[in-house]
Amino acid sequence: xxxxxxxxxxxxxxxxxxxxxxxxxxxxxxxxxxxxxxxxxxxxxxxxxxxxxxxxxxxxxxxxxxxxxxxxxxxxxxxxxxxxxxxxxxxxxxxxxxxxxxxxxxxxx
Amino acid sequence: xxxxxxxxxxxxxxxxxxxxxxxxxxxxxxxxxxxxxxxxxxxxxxxxxxxxxxxxxxxxxxxxxxxxxxxxxxxxxxxxxxxxxxxxxxxxxxxxxxxxxxxxxxxxxxxxxxxxx
Numbered sequence: 001x002x003x004x005x006x007x008x009x010x011x012x013x014x015x016x017x018x019x020x021x022x023x024x025x026x027x028x029x030x031x032x033x034x035x036x037x038x039x040x041x042x043x044x045x046x047x048x049x050x051x052x053x054x055x056x057x058x059x060x061x062x063x064x065x066x067x068x069x070x071x072x073x074x075x076x077x078x079x080x081x082x083x084x085x086x087x088x089x090x091x092x093x094x095x096x097x098x099x100x101x102x103x104x105x106x107x108x109x
Numbered sequence: 110x111x112x113x114x115x116x117x118x119x120x121x122x123x124x125x126x127x128x129x130x131x132x133x134x135x136x137x138x139x140x141x142x143x144x145x146x147x148x149x150x151x152x153x154x155x156x157x158x159x160x161x162x163x164x165x166x167x168x169x170x171x172x173x174x175x176x177x178x179x180x181x182x183x184x185x186x187x188x189x190x191x192x193x194x195x196x197x198x199x200x201x202x203x204x205x206x207x208x209x210x211x212x213x214x215x216x217x218x219x220x221x222x223x224x225x226x
Contacts, residue, residue, distance in 0.1 A: 040200075040222070041219070041220065042115075042202050042217040042218060042219050042220040043153070043202075043217055044217070045216070045217075087152060087153070096155070096158070097143075097155070097215065099152045099153050099154075099155075100152060101151070101152040102152050
């Protein structure tokens with residue numbers, strides 16, 4: 001079966017760095033997405049990785065290793081507004097998005 | 110990025126009535142649209158995938174006669190929840206992709222919070 005695993009909840013301190021991991025097992029791979037979702041709102045796109053390596057975009061970076069079925073989202077210089085759920089999603093061979101359950105990130109002052 | 114507009118943002122309806130939710134792609138042609146449902150503290154659950162001009166493909170366990178999806182044009186898809194019941198109360202989100210243009214990224218609407226009383 002298809003499976004996306006990510007931690008349920010993480011806590012970090014304002015100004016610090018946090019890494020949210022995602023492991024996946026899917027039938028085929030056409031890219032991995034990270035989305036941010038604030039409570040009561042729709043997800044917003046953060047990053048897309050299809051090749052191995054690190055993609056940096058401001059305070060957020062995303063890493064992919066296809067051979068390990070592994071990705072992480074790195075958030076630097078954490079701000080209170082970064083408190084949200086972070087969803088990992090993999091696009092399978094049918095171009096369908098398979099979603100992880102999301103990681104709730106709590107930022108403390 | 111591309112803009113997907115979903116309307117209404119929230120709706121309260123009486124049990125037994127029907128509710129229509131619209132999803133529009135404002136600046137691109139959405140050849141494929143997806144409808145999701147999200148219960149509190151849970152991840153997105155795909156309900157159905159629709160391609161313009163053809164019937165929607167429903168996920169297992171989703172009643173196609175209850176959740177009517179129409180994707181009649183390249184910029185508009187609608188989800189109608191028929192004979193709504195309190196258990197249908199949820200957050201419904203659409204996303205759209207310009208798959209004909211080779212794009213893989215899907216853009217999300219703002220979501221619709223449905224409460225059935």
